[in-house]
Amino acid sequence: MFGDLGKMMKVAAEMKRRMPEVQEKLENSEFEAAAGGGVVRATVNGKGRIRDVEIDPKLLGNGETDAEMLGDLIVAAVRAAQEKAAEATVAAMRELTGGMKLPGLEGMV
Secondary structure, three states: OHHHHHHHHHHHHHHHHHHHHHHHHHHHOEEEEEEOOOOEEEEEEOOOOEEEEEEOHHHHOOOOOOHHHHHHHHHHHHHHHHHHHHHHHHHHHHHHHOOOOOOOOOOOO
């Protein structure tokens, strides 16, 4: 029983030491996703904050795209990029904890 506690204490100390580095790395990372066959692209950082949205000019001049469709494509691209960022955050937490599941740590990074 106390062996597990000792291991948890070591993991917690290592996490505290490395957390700022992991947070900075994620914040400076970029995750990109596309929607509509690539006509809309979104880029977010590791915290899911939008850094860029690109829209292919051909999409706007085709006469078929309305504002609602464009909005849907932007939302889809941003969500997909945010999912990639979230997956990277989960992977970083697994690496940081050595795979040990510690309650309440999901939102720390």
